Amino acid sequence: MTIRTMLYAAAAPLLAFPLALPAGATAAAASAPATAPLAVPAGTYGELTPEGAFTAPPAAGLWWSSTGRPTSFGPGALTTSVGTDKPRVWDAMVGRNNIRLRAGALYTLSFDAAASRAADIRVTVQENSGAYTAPLNRTVTLGPGTVRHQWTFRSSVSTPTGQITFQVGGRTAETGFTFDNVSLTTSTPREGFYTDPDSTARRWVDGDTTGHPRKAEIRSKIADHTTVKWFGNWSGATDAEVEAAVDRYVTAAAAAGQIPTLVTYNVPGRDCGGASADPSVPGTAQAYKNWIAAFGRGIAGRPAIVVLEPDAIAQADRDYRKHDGTPCLTETQRTARFDMLSYAAGQLDAQGPLVRAYLDAGNARWILGEGLADTGPMGLTEMVDMLGRSGLALADGVAINVANFQTNADSDNYGSRLAARALQTLGITTTWVVDTGRNGTAQPTAPGDFCNPRGRTLGLTSRQGDGGAAAYYLWIKNPGDSDGRREEDPRCEAGVPKAGHFSPELALRLIDGG
Numbered sequence: 001m002t003i004r005t006m007l008y009a010a011a012a013p014l015l016a017f018p019l020a021l022p023a024g025a026t027a028a029a030a031s032a033p034a035t036a037p038l039a040v041p042a043g044t045y046g047e048l049t050p051e052g053a054f055t056a057p058p059a060a061g062l063w064w065s066s067t068g069r070p071t072s073f074g075p076g077a078l079t080t081s082v083g084t085d086k087p088r089v090w091d092a093m094v095g096r097n098n099i100r101l102r103a104g105a106l107y108t109l110s111f112d113a114a115a116s117r118a119a120d121i122r123v124t125v126q127e128n129s130g131a132y133t134a135p136l137n138r139t140v141t142l143g144p145g146t147v148r149h150q151w152t153f154r155s156s157v158s159t160p161t162g163q164i165t166f167q168v169g170g171r172t173a174e175t176g177f178t179f180d181n182v183s184l185t186t187s188t189p190r191e192g193f194y195t196d197p198d199s200t201a202r203r204w205v206d207g208d209t210t211g212h213p214r215k216a217e218i219r220s221k222i223a224d225h226t227t228v229k230w231f232g233n234w235s236g237a238t239d240a241e242v243e244a245a246v247d248r249y250v251t252a253a254a255a256a257g258q259i260p261t262l263v264t265y266n267v268p269g270r271d272c273g274g275a276s277a278d279p280s281v282p283g284t285a286q287a288y289k290n291w292i293a294a295f296g297r298g299i300a301g302r303p304a305i306v307v308l309e310p311d312a313i314a315q316a317d318r319d320y321r322k323h324d325g326t327p328c329l330t331e332t333q334r335t336a337r338f339d340m341l342s343y344a345a346g347q348l349d350a351q352g353p354l355v356r357a358y359l360d361a362g363n364a365r366w367i368l369g370e371g372l373a374d375t376g377p378m379g380l381t382e383m384v385d386m387l388g389r390s391g392l393a394l395a396d397g398v399a400i401n402v403a404n405f406q407t408n409a410d411s412d413n414y415g416s417r418l419a420a421r422a423l424q425t426l427g428i429t430t431t432w433v434v435d436t437g438r439n440g441t442a443q444p445t446a447p448g449d450f451c452n453p454r455g456r457t458l459g460l461t462s463r464q465g466d467g468g469a470a471a472y473y474l475w476i477k478n479p480g481d482s483d484g485r486r487e488e489d490p491r492c493e494a495g496v497p498k499a500g501h502f503s504p505e506l507a508l509r510l511i512d513g514g
Helices: 200-207 215-223 239-256 285-299 331-349 364-368 379-389 406-424 504-512
Strands: 063-065 078-082 093-101 106-115 119-128 136-142 147-154 159-167 174-185 230-232 260-264 306-307 355-360 396-399 431-435 471-472
Touching: 078 355, 093 136, 093 174, 106 119, 119 174, 136 147, 136 215, 159 174, 200 215, 215 504, 230 239, 239 260, 239 285, 260 285, 306 504, 331 379, 364 379, 364 406, 379 406, 379 471, 396 406
Parallel strands: 230 260, 260 306, 306 355, 355 396, 396 431, 431 471
Antiparallel strands: 063 093, 078 174, 093 159, 106 147, 106 174, 119 136, 119 159
8 A cells, every 4th residue: 555644745654554465355455456656746746845844854955055154954953043144135045946836736835933033034935046936925023932834825937946945134133043844735635625617516506597596605605615526427438538537627626736536436336226326337347447447547646535436335235225125236246346446446546645545434324323333234344344355455545424414423433433443353554534515414314314305404615634533524425416316216305306416405405404
């Protein structure tokens, strides 16, 4: 498993997978191809200053000083001083070279700083020649106490040789400076999650000609926050078209300097005869493997979060039934599904450290049962076993509560227990993400009440977790998109759109809690 951190840096790994596949995962993971990670130019995405904690002196030529005084670049921190012989603020600087900037992309600079006496300094991210254009140019006041500073900005220039500067000249007395934990990132959660400009909610808002009285509210509360795009049999008639669709979306997100979230929903037998089932999905395992390989090629090693095949693992449980009472999958079909999912996880793992993939693990009450007592029809043991067979060792973790309504507290409870069981039985250290699109209501939702239930509200918009629970809280099932209608699934209500289609009435239910 590729070692990764939340911001895609090379140090301080969040997930520490053993090099050997753990017991219980070997058979499924073996079907994944041993593809070399794709090469993305170093310093393009993620953490651009991985040495910024100065735990050891950085490589020669990265950091420099023009203060005219002894300057230390670690270990511990960057320290220097400036006398009165540097009359202008730019006469004395410390900085970092080789910063790749892309015009139009968002970046976030943060650092800790202190000075031996009150001092105004200038902080820039800029070109290192020519006009020295500085997309970030801020003046801050430092003092004896260490203070953290952070700004997100959009670059107005493209250059592979930009620089960070701390301009500290213009002192009227000898002044010491300390800088530490310098971080410049792009296409990470710090810059935000990319909003789909072509989401179903956005298309409805942009296309409404009726003068809907609450269109502006649907735009501001839902369409402006739809940060996940689903890919399936509607995404292209050929694998080449699917690859191109994924490439367009990831390219747009990368150009904005934000991170995209994608969902694959195309496994054979999708939704087990439910409202989202479709006979036009790939009919064979090989067709699906070709499709997911094309999907991965579209990402091309760039930053992305991917949720793999909602419900595919939970619906592979031996006791799971279609709504007509017949079994969902035969034993042969179960084995084939686990193999396909493991192949998918392997394809995304081969994309390299900027791509994070999550296998779907159902929701808290579906797996653990009412009361979360692990007395449900599946339980932790069965779910972890199926995850192991589906390539958990090749994924970054699991997705919880996709298209469901369980609270963050219950979802994190389930996620932490599942992670503990995976470590205990498979030897895999893992994490999880939670779908928060429709879980703002504290009242639990029963496992069978899954199809556009009333009384639900919007949950947290997409964001990074705080490190104590989920890795991310994401709108995965886009609010306002239907779960299905009675014509396709008798468990759903009549008079609503087909699964995946947007409804302003369903959107307003979530806004109002109706």
